[in-house]
Amino acid sequence: MRTVLRRLRLITLTFGALATWQTAAHAQFRYPPVGYPYGFYRASPEADLKIRVTPKEASVYVDGYFAGVVDDFDGVFQRLRVLPGQHEIVVHLEGHRSLKERLYLGPNTSRKIEGTMERLAPGEPEEPKPEPIAPPDPPQPGPPDPGDPRRGAPPPAV
16 A cells, blocks of 8 residues: 555656646747747747836836836836837936937847936926827828829720
8 A cells, every 4th residue: 555655646746747847848938929930939029128217206108108117117127128110218207307219129129228317497397298199190082183094094985
């Protein structure tokens, strides 16, 4: 009976160790895989920003949209992840001058924004909060141009 219990414990420990090892290995993969293929898994093409600005309670805006406060993006493992492309980053705090940077971020790049926000002088006007830029209106269809070569030949007269 003792031998059976020992074997049962050994089997249980073995399967427990295998289950734990397999879970740790699966945590490294992203599902569903998106982005550029690298080896046996895919990494998403995103850009990272580390923001080290004082005071840390200042708000961070990306293209006019609130992303968080500076304290969320200044640590060792803390980053502001954005899609590659051109972005306007604004760090705003009432009573201080805003920090504005227009950046082009490539895929899988990392940048730092560092600085100290200056207090506004007495009587100096307050800067407005950033607002999202409205996308341009789509072109409105107008009357067809009779001389447009894309129209093709006019229909034959009957």
